[in-house]
Each structure stands twice: as structure tokens, then as C-alpha cells.
Amino acid sequence: DAGITQSPRHKVTETGTPVTLRCHQTENHRYMYWYRQDPGHGLRLIHYSYGVKDTDKGEVSDGYSVSRSKTEDFLLTLESATSSQTSVYFCAISAGGVSTDTQYFGPGTRLTVL
Amino acid sequence: EDQVTQSPEALRLQEGESSSLNCSYTVSGLRGLFWYRQDPGKGPEFLFTLYSAGEEKEKERLKATLTKKESFLHITAPKPEDSATYLCAVQVSTGNQFYFGTGTSLTVIP
Numbered sequence: 001d002a003g004i005t006q007s008p009r010h011k012v013t014e015t016g017t018p019v020t021l022r023c024h025q026t027e028n029h030r031y032m033y034w035y036r037q038d039p040g041h042g043l044r045l046i047h048y049s050y051g052v053k054d055t056d057k058g059e060v061s062d063g064y065s066v067s068r069s070k071t072e073d074f075l076l077t078l079e080s081a082t083s084s085q086t087s088v089y090f091c092a093i094s095a096g097g098v099s100t101d102t103q104y105f106g107p108g109t110r111l112t113v114l
Numbered sequence: 115e116d117q118v119t120q121s122p123e124a125l126r127l128q129e130g131e132s133s134s135l136n137c138s139y140t141v142s143g144l145r146g147l148f149w150y151r152q153d154p155g156k157g158p159e160f161l162f163t164l165y166s167a168g169e170e171k172e173k174e175r176l177k178a179t180l181t182k183k184e185s186f187l188h189i190t191a192p193k194p195e196d197s198a199t200y201l202c203a204v205q206v207s208t209g210n211q212f213y214f215g216t217g218t219s220l221t222v223i224p
Contacts, residue, residue, distance in 0.1 A: 004157075031210065042118075042201070043158070043214040050210065058211065090157050101205060102148065103212060105157035 003027050004106035006091050012112045019078040021109050023091030025071075032074040033058075033092040033103065034066060036085075043090065049074055050096070081113045116141045120202050120215035127222050130191050135200055135218045138184040143207030147185050149178050150201040152217070158201055192222045 003026030013019050033048040045058030047066040055066050065077045088110050092103040117140045150158035162171040164180040171178045177188040199217040
């Protein structure tokens with residue numbers, strides 16, 4: 001299994017509070033991703049990083065910010081959580097290839113916003 | 115618009131009853147197509163990568179194939195432990211984004 005951990009694994013919070021999710025990898029992979037998974041939508045990309053301090057938006061980035069100050073850590077922050085952000089969040093990593101690439105996923109964080 | 119569609123949404127098979135899952139895609143340029151298995155409460159587990167039309171990959175009872183517009187995941191003589199949701203994803207040639215289908219939930223009945 002790829003060395004990816006996510007914390008916390010479960011979180012319940014209230015609307016309007018800030019929330020930070022952490023992804024940690026031990027593979028020294030260049031790329032890191034944050035996805036959310038909702039019924040009927042599949043996995044949707046929130047943000048990704050292609051190096052330390054290098055990040056870019058995905059298709060559902062509104063309301064989320066990210067930071068990557070070290071190769072091994074990628075943080076996802078919900079500045080002011082809303083009920084629509086209740087979801088399961090997955091972190092993924094990839095080495096980054098010339099032709100194509102393979103993503104490996106963490107175990108997920110289940111977030112509930114009341 | 116880049117799009118990935120999986121069918122059927124759900125599939126129930128008797129143990130030993132072979133079948134296929136479909137992943138059709140519409141993308142501007144394909145760098146790779148990926149198959150994942152996801153068990154309840156867990157993250158997706160990588161199965162295969164396919165790069166070009168005509169390519170095939172096999173692993174135990176699973177075989178993935180790729181054409182210019184779709185991919186199939188063939189399951190031969192499935193067992194109950196093959197029950198899971200199978201996800202398809204494509205990586206497009208522009209940028210570094212991946213697009214996922216909504217998955218096929220497979221149940222294999224003993």
C-alpha cells in the first residue's frame with residue numbers, strides 16, 4: 001500500500017467554523033491531490049499540488065484553499081464550513097510521469113457539517 | 115467537455131457468472147485510463163492503467179481492455195470477494211487533471 005495517511009478520519013463540525021484536513025505521504029511523490037466523493041457525482045477534484053508551494057484549482061475549488069509547505073504534507077482548509085461541504089474527502093498522490101501517471105489514494109476523511 | 119460515464123450503475127451476479135463493466139469517455143486527448151476498486155469506507159485501490167487503443171491488462175479474474183471511445187472491465191467467474199465498486203478515470207493530455215466516472219457497484223452472490 002502507498003504510504004498515505006489522512007487526519008482526522010472522521011470529523012463533525014458546525015456551519016461557519018474553519019476546518020483543516022491533513023494528508024501525509026511517505027513516498028516522496030511530486031503530485032498531491034484533494035478530491036471529494038459524493039453519491040451520484042463520483043470523485044471530483046478540489047485542488048492539486050505539483051510541488052512545494054505550487055498548487056492549482058480543480059473543478060470544485062470554491063470554498064476551499066490548500067497549502068503545501070513540505071513535500072510530504074498537503075493541507076485542505078474549509079475557511080467557513082457549509083452543509084454542502086459534508087462529504088468524504090480523499091487525498092491522492094502520484095509520482096508524475098512524462099506520458100501518464102497513476103494516482104494512489106488515502107483512506108479518506110468523513111466530514112459532517114451540521 | 116471532458117466526460118466519463120460508467121454502466122451499469124449496479125450489477126448483481128451469481129458466483130461464477132462472468133460479465134463486463136463499461137466505461138465510455140469523451141475527452142479532448144487521452145493520456146491514460148485507470149481502473150480502481152473501492153470497498154465501502156475505504157479509498158480507491160489501483161487496478162490497471164491503459165494507455166492506447168487495443169491495449170489489454172489482466173489481474174486474476176479481471177481483464178481490462180481499451181478502445182478509442184470506451185474501456186471494458188471483464189470479470190471472469192467472479193467470487194463474492196470481488197464485490198465492490200469499480201471506478202474508471204481518465205487523465206487528459208492537457209493539464210494534469212483526472213476525471214472519474216460514478217462507478218459500478220458489483221455484488222457477487224454465493
